[in-house]
Amino acid sequence: MNLHQFRFVQEAVRRQLNLTETAKALHTSQPGISKAILELEGELGVDIFVRHGKRLKRVTEPGLQVLKSVEVIMREVANLKRIGEEFSKQDAGTLSIATTHTQARYFLPGPVAQLRKRYPKVQVVLHQGMPEQVARMLLDDVAEIGLATEALAAHDELITLPCYEWQHVMVVPAGHPLAALERPTLEQLAAFPLVMYQPTVTGRTRIDQAFERAHLRPLVALEAIDSDVIKTYVRLGLGVGIVAEGSMRTEPAEPDLAWRPLGHLFGSNVTRVAFKRGAYLRQFVLAFAELLSPRLTPALLERAMAGQGSDYEL
Amino acid sequence: MNLHQFRFVQEAVRRQLNLTETAKALHTSQPGISKAILELEGELGVDIFVRHGKRLKRVTEPGLQVLKSVEVIMREVANLKRIGEEFSKQDAGTLSIATTHTQARYFLPGPVAQLRKRYPKVQVVLHQGMPEQVARMLLDDVAEIGLATEALAAHDELITLPCYEWQHVMVVPAGHPLAALERPTLEQLAAFPLVMYQPTVTGRTRIDQAFERAHLRPLVALEAIDSDVIKTYVRLGLGVGIVAEGSMRTEPAEPDLAWRPLGHLFGSNVTRVAFKRGAYLRQFVLAFAELLSPRLTPALLERAMAGQGSDYEL
């Protein structure tokens, strides 16, 4: 039994049981993978994979149990590396953040800048993706901390905590008829083509639900992943934009655009921060969490990471 | 990084940082141990041990963190073996039980016999010891399930569950003056020399406390680890025995001895079953637990093993 075998089995599952792919991903030879897995199976006296002839078909019943343990082991091995980093290069290391465009562009710059000020030797790596990819990156140990409004709470391998609350806002060119209204209604909005986020991103779900409840089917002129694209097309007069309020609180302000809160229509959204269950959080990771929201104290995180639930209210 | 290094570090800590002892315990050479540990420290970039010259003195701060992860990893490696056993030799394997004399002699025979009837291929190994040793055996993975009335709940590395409740009884030769009393008092007991368990065993604590509260200092004629020894000396007229009630409910009965419940004096005791936190419990282990007490259902155990607390009431 050795760590290589564990890594191979785990990666094989991630690669849909394709050992050739697995070998490429791990920069080693395919027969090596094959042999190691066979060896582990022999040692445990149990088949981990069901084979049809020479092809891996699926994971066996005991294989599932084995994977659970392997998962834990690999997690702790990763933690060991982090522990090493934490203590050897004091206050240095790499912090990988997985997040969506909106967070990366409008919310994270502040906290990241503060972190770099306090820990100049920490290198920050931003991985951008759709919310589902953010979750994936956490699960695959590509990123250590994730930030998104959607999808994170759905995985029970992840610990998620509420980070901040925000509402959607309407954005239109200055002088647009809707700009005159303080509290636009759903009907008024639906009278114009809309420019907004793609279905899986940044609270889009709630918008769809609100229109549906009102039996309105607004015309969607354009769907984008990010607020910048949306604003660009709003400027072009393509329609009325709906974005996260954070996207509008820019420095400097944008005088050619007018915006109005839409919380009364779509309620409020909660952006969540997520960690992989069981992860060891280095000092600067804890510090970063506290920068994201002052309520995410080291003490709270410790409790959350130690506990069983997957979702912690403050 | 490899599993050997982890095992070495863990064992070194268990052996008070004596690498020579460690090597002996693991049946390998002492330089091998030394090298492996140095190697791991190098790889992590962190000292695990504080050295004075060439002698290991204590565990460093990061070393403590490392040990935590190592502990988890070794636990899961043990679980992998159990998983292998569970699924390969269906319904076969080895169940190691750590317990005290009283349980082994008077309580366990029933459950063990039933287990062997239901799982004939399971080999049962009984490890006998003082309560503190029972805990130690669980922590060191010598035994998988532990049973005792004392000491178990004190370790938060152990999950303990109440198994059954019992009271102390007085045992005297038939015809002894005390045999005539239905409910002897502390004073009446203290009038005779007592023969009972050693201080750390089988609820002895409660007996001492009761006498102390009554400001009585009975003469202790003999202290033994097990009820059989106590009964033997009671027969010899050495004094009045105090044993667990289970010791007297024998088949066949012992007509030369008389016994009376003492629950009104010493309260009741709870014998607990314990597992190492995070252990994987095979089917027959779950079945055995249910034989110990019908309330220890697989569902309950699963909840208890997954949870965070260390002590589960039913």
Added chain:
DNA sequence: TATCCTTACGGAATTCGTAAGCATG
């Protein structure tokens, strides 16, 4: 001086790659 950790070194076992074999779809 006795204990005990580290370094040095060499033979044995393991590892890991390439090449070939063979089953599936």
Added chain:
DNA sequence: CATGCTTACGAATTCCGTAAGGATA
């Protein structure tokens, strides 16, 4: 017949033991 797992084999590496070195108490 293209993909993809397993087997075969050999060179390079790692492993692990004994022996020697050096530090502490």
